[in-house]
Amino acid sequence: MHTTNQIQLLKRLRTLLGEAYVLSEGDLTIYEQDWRKRTRGKALAVVRPANTRQVAEVVKACAQTGVSIVPQGGNTGLVVGSIPDQSGTQVLLSLQRMKTVRTLDADNLTITVEAGCILQNLQQIAAQAGFLFPLSLGAEGSCTIGGNLATNAGGTQVLRYGNARELCLGLEVVTAQGDVMHSLSGLRKDNTGYDLRNLMIGSEGTLGIITAATMKLYPMPAANLTAWAAVPSVTHAVKLLGLARQHLGAGLTGFEMMGQFALSLVDKHFPHLRVPLWQEATYCVLIENSDSESQDHARERFEHLLEVAFGNGCITNAVMAENLAQARNLWHIRESITLAQAEEGLNIKHDISVPISSIPSFVEETDAQLKREIEGVRLVNFGHLGDGNLHYNVQAPEHGDSKAFLRDNEERVNQLVYQSVKRFDGSISAEHGVGSMKVNDLPHFKDPVALKLMQQIKQALDPQGVLNPGRVLR
Ligand code: FAD
Numbered sequence: 001m002h003t004t005n006q007i008q009l010l011k012r013l014r015t016l017l018g019e020a021y022v023l024s025e026g027d028l029t030i031y032e033q034d035w036r037k038r039t040r041g042k043a044l045a046v047v048r049p050a051n052t053r054q055v056a057e058v059v060k061a062c063a064q065t066g067v068s069i070v071p072q073g074g075n076t077g078l079v080v081g082s083i084p085d086q087s088g089t090q091v092l093l094s095l096q097r098m099k100t101v102r103t104l105d106a107d108n109l110t111i112t113v114e115a116g117c118i119l120q121n122l123q124q125i126a127a128q129a130g131f132l133f134p135l136s137l138g139a140e141g142s143c144t145i146g147g148n149l150a151t152n153a154g155g156t157q158v159l160r161y162g163n164a165r166e167l168c169l170g171l172e173v174v175t176a177q178g179d180v181m182h183s184l185s186g187l188r189k190d191n192t193g194y195d196l197r198n199l200m201i202g203s204e205g206t207l208g209i210i211t212a213a214t215m216k217l218y219p220m221p222a223a224n225l226t227a228w229a230a231v232p233s234v235t236h237a238v239k240l241l242g243l244a245r246q247h248l249g250a251g252l253t254g255f256e257m258m259g260q261f262a263l264s265l266v267d268k269h270f271p272h273l274r275v276p277l278w279q280e281a282t283y284c285v286l287i288e289n290s291d292s293e294s295q296d297h298a299r300e301r302f303e304h305l306l307e308v309a310f311g312n313g314c315i316t317n318a319v320m321a322e323n324l325a326q327a328r329n330l331w332h333i334r335e336s337i338t339l340a341q342a343e344e345g346l347n348i349k350h351d352i353s354v355p356i357s358s359i360p361s362f363v364e365e366t367d368a369q370l371k372r373e374i375e376g377v378r379l380v381n382f383g384h385l386g387d388g389n390l391h392y393n394v395q396a397p398e399h400g401d402s403k404a405f406l407r408d409n410e411e412r413v414n415q416l417v418y419q420s421v422k423r424f425d426g427s428i429s430a431e432h433g434v435g436s437m438k439v440n441d442l443p444h445f446k447d448p449v450a451l452k453l454m455q456q457i458k459q460a461l462d463p464q465g466v467l468n469p470g471r472v473l474r
């Protein structure tokens with residue numbers, strides 16, 4: 001049953017966007033359910049604007065009626081920030097129709113795209129023009145550049161190219177009042193006041209709606225090499241990272257670590273992927289080297305690194321991809337851990353960072369504590385070691401009721417992991433964001449003054465609480 005206000009708003013939205021682009025009936029699961037299928041919301045309506053002007057009109061109409069908006073890109077976020085709450089009173093604003101590439105400036109090494117452009121499409125468009133767009137993550141086939149920027153996504157190339165933030169030069173944003181901030185200039189230098197672009201990036205739809213972005217492009221590397229190595233321990237993996245930095249310099253573009261149990265899940269659920277070496281080591285690492293020098297030179301250097309690492313015991317075995325297809329397969333195995341975990345059943349996800357030097361002690365202490373205190377825990381540890389970022393996840397015990405396990409243990413597990421993160425001066429969200437999943441934890445782990453400033457910024461930019469209320473900040 002809708003209120004008169006809601007009926008009037010729906011009518012206005014239909015006039016603004018057209019009947020077909022305001023959905024309030026039928027199956028809206030793909031918009032209302034989170035990627036992990038753990039939470040389901042209910043929207044007053046799903047609106048699908050075609051351009052920035054329409055986004056601004058929707059925001060104005062909602063703000064005038066006191067209705068809040070949840071922006072959504074590909075809905076692949078992992079912290080429950082992109083779906084409506086259960087009240088049935090929020091408007092879900094999907095940017096998926098806004099996917100035009102506005103310009104590609106080869107001399108400036110930039111590309112300007114609308115927010116709903118799928119990340120993989122952006123990578124392909126850049127490649128067709130002879131450039132690299134380096135942001136890369138497992139969800140790239142469905143996540144959008146707007147969502148990547150709103151969450152400041154990381155992924156597997158951060159080591160060399162930085163997070164989504166570092167790849168962005170300009171934004172077009174619709175504010176909570178329905179004004180449009182045009183800042184798509186693509187300048188590499190611009191010190192004319194506060195850095196609003198960086199304020200918007202990582203704000204998870206709570207400060208503005210990103211409608212377009214100017215992103216950096218890079219020359220396509222001439223050489224690309226990928227190796228998968230078995231390492232005896234986390235300490236050896238960190239030592240190997242140091243060696244790789246020393247031997248490959250800026251050519252080191254990816255360094256991922258995967259625990260044996262994580263890989264056993266990929267082997268179990270996707271046996272056709274043929275996971276290498278997982279049975280012979282507690283951890284494996286995936287190293288990528290891409291360079292501007294020739295493939296032969298790069299290969300020599302890479303092989304030398306592996307020889308040195310064998311020599312000092314950092315690695316016990318390794319395979320090197322012979323061609324692009326093999327390299328892609330190795331990456332595919334790494335990126336399948338999330339899906340394999342989902343196949344295995346319910347699990348508790350973490351996305352933590354600590355200084356790289358502390359990773360071995362963090363893992364040793366937290367593993368021991370969890371095993372001691374929570375019976376039957378299975379630890380799925382993998383992630384972006386080169387960035388000090390681990391997905392330190394906990395799978396319910398193999399036998400028994402996994403729902404009951406989560407109900408009884410999720411909070412305790414989170415507390416144990418987060419307290420450990422705190423002891424090591426880390427962060428409880430390295431790359432996925434806060435959303436609503438970590439909103440109650442944040443006050444316990446964020447500096448109180450920083451949190452207060454965040455609240456003041458939200459109040460200044462969105463005093464009515466129109467944009468994604470209850471996410472990031474309570
Ligand atoms: P959504 O999920 O739709 O939204 C995410 C947040 O951004 C929400 O708060 C939403 O309100 C807001 N938002 C979306 N679009 C806009 C916009 N245009 N303007 C303002 N706010 C907006 N993340 C990593 O960092 N690294 C990884 O390696 C990684 N791997 C992943 C692998 C898998 C299999 C999956 C499912 C997810 C992974 N993620 C990873 C999570 C990651 O946050 C998202 O995949 C991606 O960045 C979100 O993009 P999206 O378009 O799906 O955004």
Ligand code: MLT
Pocket residue numbers: 138155335338351383384391
């Ligand atoms: C990854 O690195 O694969 C992702 O961030 C997804 C995840 O944490 O499951």
Ligand code: ZN
Pocket residue numbers: 155383384391431
């Ligand atoms: Zn990740």
